[in-house]
Amino acid sequence: MTSQMTGAKMVVQALRDQGVDTVFGYPGGAVLPIYDEVFQQNEIRHILVRHEQGAVHAAEGYARSTGKPGVVLVTSGPGATNAVTGLTDALMDSIPIVVLTGQVPTFMIGSDAFQEADTVGITRPCTKHNWLVKDTNKLSGTIHEAFHVATSGRPGPVLVDIPKDVQFANGSYTPKAKAATTRYQPQVKGDPDTILELVEAIETAQRPVFYTGGGVINSGPAASQLLRELVDATGIPITSTLMGLGAYPASSDKWLGMLGMHGLYEANLAMHGCDLMINVGARFDDRITGRLDAFSPTSRKAHIDIDPSSINKVVRVDMPIIGDIGHVLEDVLRMWKARGRKVNREALHHWWSQIEDWRAVNCLAYKPSAGTIRPQHALARLEALTKDHDRYITTEVGQHQMWAAQYLGFEDPGRWMTSGGLGTMGYGVPASVGVQIAHPDALVINVAGEASWLMNMQEMSTAVQYRAPVKQFILNNERLGMVRQWQELLHGERYSHSWSEALPDFVKLAEAFGCKGILCKDPADLDDAIMEMLDYDGPVIFDCLVEKHENCFPMIPSGEPHNKMLLGEVSTKDAIGASGAVMV
Amino acid sequence: MSALHIKKGSTKHSAYNLRPTFSDVQETHTLAVLVDNEAGVLARVIGLFSGRGYNIDSLTVAEVDHEGHRSRITVVTTGTPQVIEQIKAQLGRIVPVHEVHDLTVEGRSVERELALIKIEGQGEKRVEALRLADIFRAHVVDSTLESFVFQITGTPDKVDAFADLMRPLGLVEVARTGVAALSRGI
Ligand SMILES: Cc1ncc(C[n+]2csc(CCOP(=O)(O)OP(=O)(O)O)c2C)c(N)n1
Numbered sequence: 001m002t003s004q005m006t007g008a009k010m011v012v013q014a015l016r017d018q019g020v021d022t023v024f025g026y027p028g029g030a031v032l033p034i035y036d037e038v039f040q041q042n043e044i045r046h047i048l049v050r051h052e053q054g055a056v057h058a059a060e061g062y063a064r065s066t067g068k069p070g071v072v073l074v075t076s077g078p079g080a081t082n083a084v085t086g087l088t089d090a091l092m093d094s095i096p097i098v099v100l101t102g103q104v105p106t107f108m109i110g111s112d113a114f115q116e117a118d119t120v121g122i123t124r125p126c127t128k129h130n131w132l133v134k135d136t137n138k139l140s141g142t143i144h145e146a147f148h149v150a151t152s153g154r155p156g157p158v159l160v161d162i163p164k165d166v167q168f169a170n171g172s173y174t175p176k177a178k179a180a181t182t183r184y185q186p187q188v189k190g191d192p193d194t195i196l197e198l199v200e201a202i203e204t205a206q207r208p209v210f211y212t213g214g215g216v217i218n219s220g221p222a223a224s225q226l227l228r229e230l231v232d233a234t235g236i237p238i239t240s241t242l243m244g245l246g247a248y249p250a251s252s253d254k255w256l257g258m259l260g261m262h263g264l265y266e267a268n269l270a271m272h273g274c275d276l277m278i279n280v281g282a283r284f285d286d287r288i289t290g291r292l293d294a295f296s297p298t299s300r301k302a303h304i305d306i307d308p309s310s311i312n313k314v315v316r317v318d319m320p321i322i323g324d325i326g327h328v329l330e331d332v333l334r335m336w337k338a339r340g341r342k343v344n345r346e347a348l349h350h351w352w353s354q355i356e357d358w359r360a361v362n363c364l365a366y367k368p369s370a371g372t373i374r375p376q377h378a379l380a381r382l383e384a385l386t387k388d389h390d391r392y393i394t395t396e397v398g399q400h401q402m403w404a405a406q407y408l409g410f411e412d413p414g415r416w417m418t419s420g421g422l423g424t425m426g427y428g429v430p431a432s433v434g435v436q437i438a439h440p441d442a443l444v445i446n447v448a449g450e451a452s453w454l455m456n457m458q459e460m461s462t463a464v465q466y467r468a469p470v471k472q473f474i475l476n477n478e479r480l481g482m483v484r485q486w487q488e489l490l491h492g493e494r495y496s497h498s499w500s501e502a503l504p505d506f507v508k509l510a511e512a513f514g515c516k517g518i519l520c521k522d523p524a525d526l527d528d529a530i531m532e533m534l535d536y537d538g539p540v541i542f543d544c545l546v547e548k549h550e551n552c553f554p555m556i557p558s559g560e561p562h563n564k565m566l567l568g569e570v571s572t573k574d575a576i577g578a579s580g581a582v583m584v
Numbered sequence: 585m586s587a588l589h590i591k592k593g594s595t596k597h598s599a600y601n602l603r604p605t606f607s608d609v610q611e612t613h614t615l616a617v618l619v620d621n622e623a624g625v626l627a628r629v630i631g632l633f634s635g636r637g638y639n640i641d642s643l644t645v646a647e648v649d650h651e652g653h654r655s656r657i658t659v660v661t662t663g664t665p666q667v668i669e670q671i672k673a674q675l676g677r678i679v680p681v682h683e684v685h686d687l688t689v690e691g692r693s694v695e696r697e698l699a700l701i702k703i704e705g706q707g708e709k710r711v712e713a714l715r716l717a718d719i720f721r722a723h724v725v726d727s728t729l730e731s732f733v734f735q736i737t738g739t740p741d742k743v744d745a746f747a748d749l750m751r752p753l754g755l756v757e758v759a760r761t762g763v764a765a766l767s768r769g770i
Pocket residue numbers: 396397398399400401423424425426448449450451452453475477479480481482483
C-alpha cells in the first residue's frame with residue numbers, strides 16, 4: 001500500500017520506518033520543508049550541532065557506540081561541503097552513516113544558484129554511494145536503499161541529495177519492505193574449502209597469531225563473541241588494530257595489545273615472527289605493516305573480510321575468505337570443533353614462552369615524574385579510576401590518541417571511538433557528544449590533545465544544550481605533539497610550526513560555554529582532579545598540563561619493518577637476543 | 585552468461601588467481617562492466633580509475649538493454665596483475681555495477697573498434713589512399729574532390745596500422761570509438 005504525501009513528510013516517515021530515533025543536523029534554506037516536518041513530530045529527536053562536520057562525527061560516535069546507522073540532515077552548498085571531512089572519515093573507518101542534504105530546486109540545478117554545490121559530484125569519492133533524487137515518487141525508496149547500502153556488506157557513509165522542489169511536491173510513499181534493495185547484496189558466507197584450509201592451519205601452526213580489526217566490531221556483537229570463543233578455545237595469541245580494540249577483552253591473558261606503528265612490542269614481534277597469521281576484519285593498513293617487503297616474512301596468511309577489494313590489496317594472502325566475520329568465524333569454530341579441537345600444543349607452549357619474553361620487556365613502562373604529569377601517567381590514572389564505569393572513550397588525533405590506545409583497556413566492542421583511517425583532528429569532541437546522546441547515563445570521555453580539541457570545540461555548546469555530560473580530558477602539551485615527535489626524529493629537530501601558541505585559558509573557556517573547567521598540572525593532584533571531573537554532573541573540560549616533549553613509544557619508524565621498533569626508554573637488548581631465532 | 589561466471593567483485597573464483605598476483609609485469613586487460621544506466625554511473629567508474637591512479641587505455645559505454653536500463657562499459661586498462669585484480673574488485677564494489685568480466689582471462693574474446701579517418705589530398709596520394717583502404721576493407725563514407733572520410737572497423741592494432749599508413753597520404757583527423765568486446769562462443 002502506498003500513500004500520497006510531500007517529499008518532506010516522506011523523509012521523516014522513511015526515517016521512522018528505519019527505526020531512527022536521533023538525527024544530527026543543521027538547518028538552512030534548502031532543507032526548510034524537512035525541518036518543518038521535523039518540528040511537527042516527536043518521535044525523532046533532532047540534535048542541533050554547531051558545524052556540519054560535527055554533525056557527521058557525532059553521528060559516527062552514535063553509530064559506533066550503538067551499532068545502528070548514524071543519521072545527518074544538513075542544507076545544500078556549505079552545509080554539504082562542511083560534511084565532506086566527516087564523510088571521508090566514515091568511509092575510511094567503514095562507519096554506517098546516512099547523510100541527507102538539501103539541494104536547490106531541480107529547475108535551478110546547474111545555474112550556479114545561491115548555495116548550489118554539486119553535492120553528489122563532490123561526495124562521490126567520499127561516500128559508499130550517493131543519490132540525487134529528482135522525483136518525489138522515488139524519494140522514500142531511495143532513502144530505504146540508502147540505509148540498506150550504508151549498513152550491509154562493508155558499512156560506510158551514503159548521501160541522499162534532495163532538491164527543495166522534490167521536498168515540496170507530492171508523491172507516493174514506498175514502505176521499507178517494498179523498497180528495492182536487491183541489487184546490492186554482498187556475499188556473507190565464506191568459501192568452505194578455504195575455511196577448512198584455515199582450520200587445518202590452526203591445527204598444525206607452531207606460531208599462530210590472530211590479527212583482528214574493525215571488521216569484527218562492524219560485523220556485530222556475535223562476531224566479537226565468536227572471536228572470544230575461538231581465541232580462548234585454541235589458546236592462540238591475539239592482537240588488534242586501533243579500530244578493533246574491544247572486540248577481544250584487554251584483560252585476557254591471550255591479549256597482546258594493539259599492534260602497528262605505536263603498537264606493543266610483543267604484538268609486533270608476534271606478527272613478525274608468526275608462522276600463521278589470521279587476519280580477521282583488518283586491512284593490512286600501512287600503519288600496521290610497516291615496510292611491506294619485510295612484513296611477517298615467515299607466515300602463511302589467512303584473511304577474512306567482507307570486502308573482496310581488501311583481499312590481496314597490499315599483502316598477498318594464502319587463504320582469502322570473503323564473507324561476513326560472524327558467519328565465517330561460526331563456520332571456522334564449528335569445523336574446528338567437529339575435527340576434534342586440535343592445536344599444536346607443544347609448539348604453542350613454546351610460542352607463548354617466547355611471547356612472555358617479549359612481554360617481559362614491558363614496553364609501556366614509564367617513570368612517573370614528581371614535577372610534571374607525564375601523559376602516560378595521566379592515562380594510567382584515568383584508566384584506574386574509570387575502568388569499572390560504564391565507559392565510552394573517544395579521542396582526537398595525535399600522541400594522546402596512541403597513548404589512549406596503549407594505556408586504556410577495552411573489554412567490549414563499541415566502547416572506543418577514534419578516527420583511524422583518516423586521522424581527523426577534531427573528531428573527538430563531536431563524536432563524544434554523539435556517543436553521550438546515545439548513552440545518556442554512561443561515562444563518556446574524549447581523550448584529546450589541545451590542538452585537535454580546538455578544531456571542533458564549538459560542539460561543547462551542543463553538549464551544554466542537550467545536557468550531554470561529556471568529559472573532555474585534554475592532555476595539553478602545548479604542542480602538536482605527534483608532528484613535533486616526527487620533526488624531532490626525522491627532521492633534525494627543526495620544530496616548524498608544531499607548537500600551540502596563544503592557547504585559550506581552558507577553564508575560562510569551559511565557564512564561557514557553561515561547563516565546568518578543571519586545571520591540573522601537579523601529579524599529586526591528578527587523582528583528586530579526575531575524581532572531581534567524574535563527580536561533576538555535566539560537561540567538563542579538563543586541562544591536564546603534561547610534559548611537553550614526551551615522545552610516543554614504541555614506534556616503528558615509517559618504512560621500517562616490525563622488528564625495527566624504537567622503544568624509547570626501555571632497554572631491548574636481551575629481548576632481541578632471545579627473539580632472534582624467530583625473527584630472521 | 586559466460587561459462588566462467590565470476591561473482592560480483594570476487595577474486596577467489598577467478599581463473600586469474602592461478603597466476604602469480606604480485607609481479608611487476610604490466611599487462612593489458614579488457615574488462616566488460618555491466619551497470620545500471622543511471623546518472624553518474626560513468627563518473628563513478630572513471631572516478632575510481634583517476635582516484636586510485638589506474639590507467640584507462642580505452643573506454644566505451646552505451647546502453648545495451650533499454651528495458652532493463654543496463655549499460656555495458658568496455659574498458660581497456662594496463663597494470664600489474666595485482667592492480668588488475670584490484671581494479672576488478674574495486675569495480676565490483678560500486679553499487680550500480682552488476683557484473684565485472686575480465687575478457688582477457690575468461691577464455692577467448694573478440695575486440696573491435698570503429699574509426700573515422702579524414703584524408704585531404706589530390707592526385708596520386710588520393711589514389712593510393714583508396715587502394716590501401718580497399719586492402720583494409722575501409723569504406724568511404726564521405727568524399728569531396730579534395731578529401732575522403734574512411735570508416736574502418738577492426739582491432740585497435742588494425743586501426744592503428746591503417747591510420748599510420750594514411751598519415752603520409754594526407755591524414756588530417758581521426759575519430760575512434762574505443763574498443764567494444766565480447767567473449768567468443770557461448
Ligand atoms: C585535520 C588534521 N590536520 C592535520 C593533521 C596532522 N596532525 C596529526 S597529529 C597532529 C598534532 C595533534 O596535536 P594535539 O591534538 O595537541 O595532539 P598531541 O599529538 O599533542 O597529543 C597533527 C597536526 C591531522 N591529523 N588532522
